[in-house]
Amino acid sequence: MGDGAFADRGADLQLVGIEKRFPGFTAIENLNLTIPAGSFFALLGPSGCGKTTTLRLVAGLEEPTNGRILIGGADVTNQKSFQRPVNTVFQSYALFPHMTVLENVAFGLRRRKIEGPVAKAHEALLLVELDHLAHRKPQQLSGGQQQRVALARAIVNRPALLLLDEPLGALDLKLRRQMQLELKTIQEEVGLTFLHVTHDQEEAMTMADTIAVMNKGRIEQMGEPQQLYELPKTAFVANFLGQSNLFTGPVVSTTSTAIAVDVSGQKIVVPLGRAHRVSGEVTIGVRPEKLTLHVDAPAHDSGRNAMGPGKVIDVSFSGVSTQYLVAVPSVGTLVVFAQNMAFGPAAHVGAEVWLSWNVDHGFGLDDDPADTPRFEADLDTKTIAQQRRSSLITELEEA
Amino acid sequence: MAFAVLASTAPSTTSAPSSDPVARRRSPVALFLLLPGILYLVLFFLTPLVSLLLTSFQAPREFGDIGQYDYAFRWQNYVEVVTTYWPHIVRSFSYALAATFFALLISYPLAYFIGVKARRWPLLQSLMLVLVIAPFFISFLLRTLAWKQLFSDESYVVQSLKALSLLAPEAHVTGTAFSVIFGLTYNFIPFMTLPLYTTLERLDVRYLEAGNDLYASPFQVFRKVTIPLSMPGIVAGTLLTFIPAAGDYINASRDFLGGTGTQMMGNVIEANFLVLQNFPAAAALSILLMTVILVIVGIYIKRSGTEELL
Incomplete structure (x- = not known):
């Protein structure tokens, strides 16, 4: 210059x-x-x-x-x-x-x-x-x-x-x-x-x-x-940019618009356009704020994926939203962010709940699941949540 | 000496929070702990200084022997030493200045290398520091005598220089201004290198990167960033070199690297005290040397603006 x-x-x-x-x-x-x-x-x-x-x-x-x-x-x-x-x-x-x-x-x-x-x-x-x-x-x-x-x-x-x-x-x-x-x-x-x-x-x-x-x-x-947030390509992006619930399973059926993945016996549908891999073992995911918490088993809806029942193991309130940790047997721990539309939590620790989300909100990763241990992501979000909770507790104790 | 001078300027910036009640409270324990130090200073600094000052105004005893003087207020002593020895005074300060300059020229790159470039190799750093200090393991006098040998007319160095016609056949090296300044430079290089090293060792290279990033060439970065940031080391090093060099009498002595034409203030003070037994003249010269150094140092510190960096 x-x-x-x-x-x-x-x-x-x-x-x-x-x-x-x-x-x-x-x-x-x-x-x-x-x-x-x-x-x-x-x-x-x-x-x-x-x-x-x-x-x-x-x-x-x-x-x-x-x-x-x-x-x-x-x-x-x-x-x-x-x-x-x-x-x-x-x-x-x-x-x-x-x-x-x-x-x-x-x-x-x-x-x-x-x-x-x-x-x-x-x-x-x-x-x-x-x-x-x-x-x-x-x-x-x-x-x-x-x-x-x-x-x-x-x-x-x-x-x-x-x-x-x-x-x-x-x-x-x-x-x-x-x-x-x-x-x-x-x-x-x-x-x-x-x-x-x-x-x-x-x-x-x-x-x-x-x-x-x-x-x-x-x-x-x-x-x-x-685009990065809504459609992450890898598990790293999915977890580094915000939090994600990730599941791994084989693709059991493919239609012209979507793939269905078997996640420990629960069938999860992901649109074809949002899946980076369409056959074999795949990792799919959904953002915590896209999940809806139900206290009763949701009625079957072809537009929504459902999962459950699971048990609420942690509830933490953060003003705008409440974070729930839901343990679903044989799937792992899921994170749910629910907007606080009403006073008080929708479910308490120990309650049995179901989760559902719009099929269009799911995404399929490009990662080969064999590379990463199963449910590594869940473990990760769990530790993050636990850290947040413990820091919150110490903060409250100091105050 | 130099540290005392440096320290005395430091409180000007740090003495602001003197309203702190804890610091202001006088504690008898603190006074008691200071007592040995105060006593030491009174006995070995203040008393000799007063004695020196009184001696410098002494007058020769009437009908007395050589070396017999009475207390008086003979200020003419100062006029006499200045008129008699002004070439030595000028020589002292110019030699000291030259030696300081050359020592800085040699020490700065050396200290920069040890303190900045060699950071990645701590072993090399320590080894080089040991090498800088190593000359101290041999007596100052011996080292200076060794240089006298090396520079003598029969030495290989001088013979080779003459053979190569780089030196006139009748020329000498010892007894010249060159050999004295060389000796002073050589002997005070560690005093210059160590303070420079301590500041350069702490130099944050990220400032240099920032300078580079802001369009400054390596030379400009050196002049605008490195030098100002190493100013405390430069000031300490130059003072530690200049002050003892100005009062040095070994290098310039005829027994070492000097000659009749290279005598410095230290040499005439020595001669007046020990040979001529003109104690008032020697004392007046000593006081003069001290005052001039103090004034120079004061101006230097003020001008270099390092009070806040120290």
């Missing part, structure tokens, strides 16, 4: 066959990714999945073992970090402690010899509503303020591509919501391409146009947030 000029708009990013090996392990293998210009793209995954490494490769802070990186069509693989039209908001913010907030923000402008760096830095600080603190040192600011300075320091350069490395991780919930909104607004206002790396699925879903779920150095699934 030349001196003295801004990028006039966001640029697209292309990763072609990227591979990154560190001594002893492979962080990323054969990653192909295209992020269109002007989009808000989120790389979502657990820690150690390679998402931060991907970001550092794009920023030029690491070199790929193989593959090419293109920004706006230009190959930048061999360019040094300071030559790339990219800026990063670091997880640690990395604000220079020996400079004032203003000098921090003007740093990039000065290096590129852009005219009027101080005025532009003030403008950027106004955008994040921190101009009144321009002459403080970063250590004198709160975490949220530092985060906004880090953001201002990056966007003031109008990079073709802005990289965000879990920048909201250190903030409390309220501030995080506020910053999410601000980030989104800024992105729309200035029209930059944002690449946001996060492990927070809610954050990714609220902010990004497109999410790529990454696991073990590979992209598991990519798409719009809603």
Whole structure:
């Protein structure tokens, strides 16, 4: 990028066959990714999945073992970090402690010899509503303020591509919501391409146009947030992005529109268009909020799948909804989120209940069930629920 | 000495919460515990200092022998030492400055390598630190004498340089400004390297990455980020080198690396005290040396703006 000029708009990013090996392990293998210009793209995954490494490769802070990186069509693989039209908001913010907030923000402008760096830095600080603190040192600011300075320091350069490395991780919930909104607004206002790396699925879903779920150095699934949530392709996506009830069984019959799966003797129907595998052993699932709880056995309905009877083993109230854990013999434990339409729970611990859901809400995964142990997902959601419950109890005890 | 100076500037930023009632309450136990230290300072620092100050104003005894002086207020002693020894005073500070400069030039990359680049190999890091300190295992005097040998006219070093016409046939290395500054630099390098290492070892490389990300070339990152962040180490290292180097009299002595034209303040103080028995002149020079160093150090710390980094 030349001196003295801004990028006039966001640029697209292309990763072609990227591979990154560190001594002893492979962080990323054969990653192909295209992020269109002007989009808000989120790389979502657990820690150690390679998402931060991907970001550092794009920023030029690491070199790929193989593959090419293109920004706006230009190959930048061999360019040094300071030559790339990219800026990063670091997880640690990395604000220079020996400079004032203003000098921090003007740093990039000065290096590129852009005219009027101080005025532009003030403008950027106004955008994040921190101009009144321009002459403080970063250590004198709160975490949220530092985060906004880090953001201002990056966007003031109008990079073709802005990289965000879990920048909201250190903030409390309220501030995080506020910053999410601000980030989104800024992105729309200035029209930059944002690449946001996060492990927070809610954050990714609220902010990004497109999410790529990454696991073990590979992209598991990519798409719009809603599409990813409603139709996950793998058990990992199904459980990392929200919670899921997953069942495994053989396909017993196939029609032109749906497949029927035998789950421990209970026949579950999934639409053909929502099933990634249509024969043999398959894993199917349904989101907890799609389940309806019945205290009596539901009447047969070809439009709904039914399961039961099961026993309620846990009820936890969370304001908007109530979470029930239902143990269904030989199937496992299912999670149900029920909206609190009436006062009090619909069923108490120990009650016998049935579950049903609209056939169209089920989904079939692409995973080979043989790869993953049966009901691994159920176990996972159970532990999550138990953790939530225990943390809730300790919170209540403290209060 | 240097640490005392550094420490004395630190409270300017940290003394703000003095309203804390616990900190303000005077405890007899604390005073009691401080007593040995205070006593020590009074006996071995304050008393000699006062004695030195009084000596510096002494006048020669009328009809007395050489070395006999009476207490007086003869401020002319100061005028006399400055007019007589001003070349030595200038030389002391310029040699010390040169030695500090070269020591910094050599130590910074060394400390940077040990403290930043070698972080991934802790064993190498410790080994290199040991190598930096290793010269201390041999006496300062012996090491300086060894250099005298190496730089003597008959040494292989000088002979080879002459054979290669890199040195004029009649030239000498010992007894020159070069050999004295070389000796000072060599002897004080560990004092420069260790404080630099301690700050660079804590340097967060994420700041350097942020600099790179913000379009700063490696050189610009070094100048705008690395240097300012390692300022505490630079200040401590330069003070630990400059202060003792300015008062050093071993390297510049004729018995070691110096010659008649390279005498520094330390040498004339030694000569006045031990040879000429002109105690007031020696004392006045000592006080002068101390004052000038204090002033220089004060200005330096103020200018380098490291109070808040310390």
